[in-house]
Amino acid sequence: MRILWFKLFFFCGILSFLLFFGTLVGQQAPRVAAQLPTPWMGVMERISVYAPMLWVSTLAIILFRAEKESIKKRKTHAKK
Secondary structure, X not given: OHHHHHHHHHHHHHHHHHHHHHXXXXXXXXXXXXXXXXXXXXHHXXXXXXXXXXXXXXXXXXXXXXXXXXXXXXXXXXHO
């Protein structure tokens, strides 16, 4: 169940955050070249950078939990 949830999180996160905010930042590139104001561009860049970090953090948490459950199962079977 957790793997299915993570796959859903992965596809939604990568597609929505990286593609959407990357496209928005890319559309403002001509304004940067012309030295015009680019409101909210810094926020959009940070979101497109931190989204993969959130993905990696979530992956680490899920893997740690899976490993913890695996260790508990091994200990339970070893006691029997």
